[in-house]
Amino acid sequence: xxxxxxxxxxxxxVFVLFISIYLIVSGLPAIxxxxxxxxxxxxxxxxxxxxPSFGILPFILTSIxxxxxxxxxxxxxxxxxxxxxxxxxxxxxxxxxxxxVDLLAGIPSVxxxxxxxxxxxxxxxxxxxxxxxxxxxCAIIVLAIMILPSIISVSETALKAVPPEYEEASLALGxxxxxxxxxxxxPAASSGIAAAVVLGIGRAIGEAMAIMMVAGNVAxxxxxxKSVRFLTTAVASEMAYASGLQRQALYSIALVxxxxxxxxxxxxxxxxxxxxx
Numbered sequence: 001x002x003x004x005x006x007x008x009x010x011x012x013x014v015f016v017l018f019i020s021i022y023l024i025v026s027g028l029p030a031i032x033x034x035x036x037x038x039x040x041x042x043x044x045x046x047x048x049x050x051x052p053s054f055g056i057l058p059f060i061l062t063s064i065x066x067x068x069x070x071x072x073x074x075x076x077x078x079x080x081x082x083x084x085x086x087x088x089x090x091x092x093x094x095x096x097x098x099x100x101v102d103l104l105a106g107i108p109s110v111x112x113x114x115x116x117x118x119x120x121x122x123x124x125x126x127x128x129x130x131x132x133x134x135x136x137x138c139a140i141i142v143l144a145i146m147i148l149p150s151i152i153s154v155s156e157t158a159l160k161a162v163p164p165e166y167e168e169a170s171l172a173l174g175x176x177x178x179x180x181x182x183x184x185x186x187p188a189a190s191s192g193i194a195a196a197v198v199l200g201i202g203r204a205i206g207e208a209m210a211i212m213m214v215a216g217n218v219a220x221x222x223x224x225x226k227s228v229r230f231l232t233t234a235v236a237s238e239m240a241y242a243s244g245l246q247r248q249a250l251y252s253i254a255l256v257x258x259x260x261x262x263x264x265x266x267x268x269x270x271x272x273x274x275x276x277x
Contacts, residue, residue, distance in 0.1 A: 015115060019249075022159040023255045024255065027252040027253075028255075030054070030245060031252050033245060033248075034054050035127075038054070038055060039054055039056060041057050042054065042057060045059070045219040046219075049248065054246075056234070056253060058219055059229055059253065061221065062229060062230050062231075063205055063216075063230045063257075063260075064202070065136060065140075066136060067143070067204045069136075070121075070140050070143035071201060074143070074200060074204075075147075075197055077148060078155065079193065081148070081152050082155035082156040083159065085097060085156050085182060086160050087185060101148070101149055101153065102153075104149045105206040109146070109210045110209060112142055112145065112146055112210040113209055113211070113212065116138055116210065117134075117214055120142065121133035121134050121214055124137060124138055128225060130225055135225045135228070136215060136222055136224050137224050137225055139215040140214065142211065142214050143204045143207060146204070146210065147199075147204050150200050150277045151196045151197065151200045154193075154196035156195045157192065158189035159185055159189045159193075162189050166185065167181075167185060194263070194271075197268070198251065198265060201264055203258060205232075205257065206261075208230070208233050209236070211233055212233040212236060212237060215228050215229065215230065216224060218238055226266050232257065233251055233274070235250050235253050238250060
């Protein structure tokens with residue numbers, strides 16, 4: 001079994017290295033030709049124009065704003081739901097809520113996008129008197145809902161893994177149940193909760209289909225009620241017909257996404273290690 005586990009872990013590492021090398025090899029040529037500053041900080045994307053422009057700053061800012069908005073909305077709801085399921089709800093009630101969370105995780109992205117396009121987008125258009133409801137605001141709402149299952153499931157598992165002796169000692173010292181949960185159980189499960197947040201961020205920043213359907217998919221500088229395009233939707237919407245420098249630029253966008261995820265992981269791991277130390 002040790003050999004089997006070693007082989008599985010080795011295969012996972014090989015896949016990560018292969019993806020990393022492939023993105024670097026495919027993405028760097030366009031960055032060299034366009035220029036790193038012009039590519040990352042250019043404000044115009046016109047890949048099919050007679051004189052094409054490949055500035056992805058609007059995509060970068062839109063992805064950052066959309067992900068941050070989804071995290072701000074989704075993390076508190078997901079975290080509190082996990083605490084409720086793991087430490088507060090009765091087994092019968094938890095048995096009803098947990099399958100609903102699992103079902104939410106199993107809904108395809110395109111279904112989220114379809115419901116958002118048919119229900120949320122018209123509601124936003126009517127509520128805020130907009131010419132078009134497809135906007136960054138709708139994308140944030142959809143992303144916040146989509147990251148809930150990952151955050152709830154992983155956080156609940158981490159909370160349940162806290163040794164019961166910790167909570168018993170806290171209760172024996174006179175703390176209430178809620179105080180024990182938030183001052184003992186949650187800090188003890190902080191690494192697992194952080195992993196849940198990382199998964200949520202990865203889901204939010206990597207989503208394409210649902211966002212394409214509710215965000216408008218227009219290469220504008222980000223605004224809460226403007227039609228926008230994310231890094232992921234830029235790749236998904238143009239890859240089918242792209243060629244030459246345009247196709248290489250799309251690989252460069254994928255490389256930027258990959259770097260974002262790596263930076264987020266490094267920052268969170270550093271923060272957790274400092275906290276544990």
